[in-house]
Amino acid sequence: MKDIYILAIESSCDETSASIVKNGKEDIATTINTQIDIHKLYGGVVPEIASRLHLENITLVIDETLKKANMKVEDMDAIAVTYSPGLLGSLLVGLESAKTLSLVYNKPFIKVNHMLGHIAANNIGRTLEYPLISLIISGGHTDLIYMENEKSFKYIGSTLDDAIGECFDKVARILDMPYPGGPNVEKLASTGKDTYPMPEILNDNTYNFSFSGIKSHVNNLVHNAKQRNEQIRKEDLACSFQNKVTTTLVNKCEKALKDYNVKNFCVAGGVSSNSFIRNALTEMCLKNNIKIFIPDKKYCTDNATMIGAAAYMLYKNNKFSDYSVNASSHEELNIKDLM
Amino acid sequence: MYTLFLDTHSHLITVSLYNEKNTITKTQESNSSHAVYLVPMIDSILKENNLTVKNIDSIVAVNGPGSFTGLRIGLSVAKTMAYSLNVPIYLISSLTSYLLSDDIDTDKIAIIEENKGYYISIFNKNNESIQKECFVTDLDGFNNIHRVEEKLNVEKIIKFAKNTPSINPHLVRANYVKTIEAEK
Numbered sequence: 001m002k003d004i005y006i007l008a009i010e011s012s013c014d015e016t017s018a019s020i021v022k023n024g025k026e027d028i029a030t031t032i033n034t035q036i037d038i039h040k041l042y043g044g045v046v047p048e049i050a051s052r053l054h055l056e057n058i059t060l061v062i063d064e065t066l067k068k069a070n071m072k073v074e075d076m077d078a079i080a081v082t083y084s085p086g087l088l089g090s091l092l093v094g095l096e097s098a099k100t101l102s103l104v105y106n107k108p109f110i111k112v113n114h115m116l117g118h119i120a121a122n123n124i125g126r127t128l129e130y131p132l133i134s135l136i137i138s139g140g141h142t143d144l145i146y147m148e149n150e151k152s153f154k155y156i157g158s159t160l161d162d163a164i165g166e167c168f169d170k171v172a173r174i175l176d177m178p179y180p181g182g183p184n185v186e187k188l189a190s191t192g193k194d195t196y197p198m199p200e201i202l203n204d205n206t207y208n209f210s211f212s213g214i215k216s217h218v219n220n221l222v223h224n225a226k227q228r229n230e231q232i233r234k235e236d237l238a239c240s241f242q243n244k245v246t247t248t249l250v251n252k253c254e255k256a257l258k259d260y261n262v263k264n265f266c267v268a269g270g271v272s273s274n275s276f277i278r279n280a281l282t283e284m285c286l287k288n289n290i291k292i293f294i295p296d297k298k299y300c301t302d303n304a305t306m307i308g309a310a311a312y313m314l315y316k317n318n319k320f321s322d323y324s325v326n327a328s329s330h331e332e333l334n335i336k337d338l339m
Numbered sequence: 340m341y342t343l344f345l346d347t348h349s350h351l352i353t354v355s356l357y358n359e360k361n362t363i364t365k366t367q368e369s370n371s372s373h374a375v376y377l378v379p380m381i382d383s384i385l386k387e388n389n390l391t392v393k394n395i396d397s398i399v400a401v402n403g404p405g406s407f408t409g410l411r412i413g414l415s416v417a418k419t420m421a422y423s424l425n426v427p428i429y430l431i432s433s434l435t436s437y438l439l440s441d442d443i444d445t446d447k448i449a450i451i452e453e454n455k456g457y458y459i460s461i462f463n464k465n466n467e468s469i470q471k472e473c474f475v476t477d478l479d480g481f482n483n484i485h486r487v488e489e490k491l492n493v494e495k496i497i498k499f500a501k502n503t504p505s506i507n508p509h510l511v512r513a514n515y516v517k518t519i520e521a522e523k
Contacts, residue, residue, distance in 0.1 A: 048407065048519045052512075055411050059422040060509050073423060089408055092374055096415035099378040104392050104423045323378040 157207025
């Protein structure tokens with residue numbers, strides 16, 4: 001079979017990225033321009049600034065990717081782009097740039113849901129096996145998905161309030177750690193001990209999550225300590241928080257795997273770059289004789305390679321789009337996207 | 340060969356193909372859906388005239404001030420097209436575009452209203468700037484100047500823009516005029 005090359009673009013949040021992906025598996029060249037240092041100045045992503053930077057960087061990122069691969073857009077079989085979910089102004093820059101490349105070079109155009117990208121990151125350099133349960137953990141998502149095969153999936157659980165990444169970021173803020181919060185909480189926790197009691201996190205018969213309670217608990221604890229002029233052991237608090245959240249994640253995933261009698265488990269999304277969570281989930285899978293798929297850390301956070309990997313799944317199913325596609329801040333992964 | 344003109348700074352999207360003999364224009368009212376219309380408009384204006392992107396040898400794009408999101412949609416398309424076709428791209432202000440499109444023999448002011456104020460620019464009858472474009476919160480002192488309509492004379496705008504230096508596609512940016520809250 002002929003090799004399929006896809007040029008993919010991702011600009012859903014604060015990273016402008018382009019990638020050339022071969023057969024949905026091989027990362028031929030990837031460029032990621034991250035805006036983290038700029039958003040750090042404001043304590044979080046400022047959407048208007050993010051959009052402005054995407055516009056400044058988009059063609060540079062595409063150009064650098066083509067040069068690294070020593071390829072031309074003419075060599076591509078399709079152009080793919082993230083259209084949802086994400087920051088609207090950010091998404092639009094990548095979306096319109098990708099449409100334009102598709103128009104100029106007369107190449108098929110593929111819109112990709114960012115969440116499918118996170119799952120497909122597991123296809124880079126290896127091959128996902130089905131049926132599987134997928135856990136998506138990021139700044140905007142905490143979802144459990146059941147996939148019988150590459151073309152079918154169903155949401156079986158999600159967060160009822162805050163996403164796990166959001167919760168990490170907020171705890172980081174409470175502990176006066178700079179943006180991005182997640183990695184900083186992890187670093188802090190790694191030198192701490194689990195000494196602070198944490199409240200129970202939703203532990204019911206569903207596959208849903210709830211993190212607002214533990215977040216409020218950490219907030220109140222720090223606030224009260226400050227009022228009483230007591231010292232907080234930040235390392236220990238971060239460790240206690242991370243342990244509790246991870247235990248809940250592990251328990252819910254274990255339950256879903258058992259209930260659905262599935263032997264493959266895949267983890268995706270930015271928070272899956274957290275080593276503590278990676279290890280805990282890996283251990284649970286080992287114990288239950290389940291095959292675990294977790295992307296390399298560089299494919300966990302936002303990148304265009306995973307969008308190229310996802311686009312290949314759509315390419316095989318002839319799921320092409322026309323140029324009237326609009327960006328959406330919140331459109332969830334839909335079964336119609338795949339079939 | 341044609342010059343492609345793109346204006347997305349307001350609720351009216353304008354796409355034109357221009358050369359010495361011929362100007363073809365498409366417009367579309369868009370309520371925050373510029374992304375739905377813009378590339379399809381370019382695609383169809385080419386197809387309807389039996390042209391392809393290969394018939395485009397330069398690009399003129401309006402880079403603001405105006406709707407931030409609208410501008411970014413237009414400029415993402417404009418810069419990617421200039422980059423991929425390897426053709427020169429020229430930028431022009433939305434206010435200048437309106438001013439150039441009015442031939443009145445006196446001083447004239449272009450005003451673009453925005454939530455919290457107005458973007459303004461003033462030219463004399465020779466199309467020389469006498470008030471650099473800026474953002475103001477009220478129009479006191481400007482009421483006696485002839486206000487130009489929000490109409491575009493594409494030929495005049497393109498001729499003017501192509502007399503300015505072309506810009507490296509990678510350096511195409513919007514002219515927001517206003518800084519944003521977080522930067523203050």
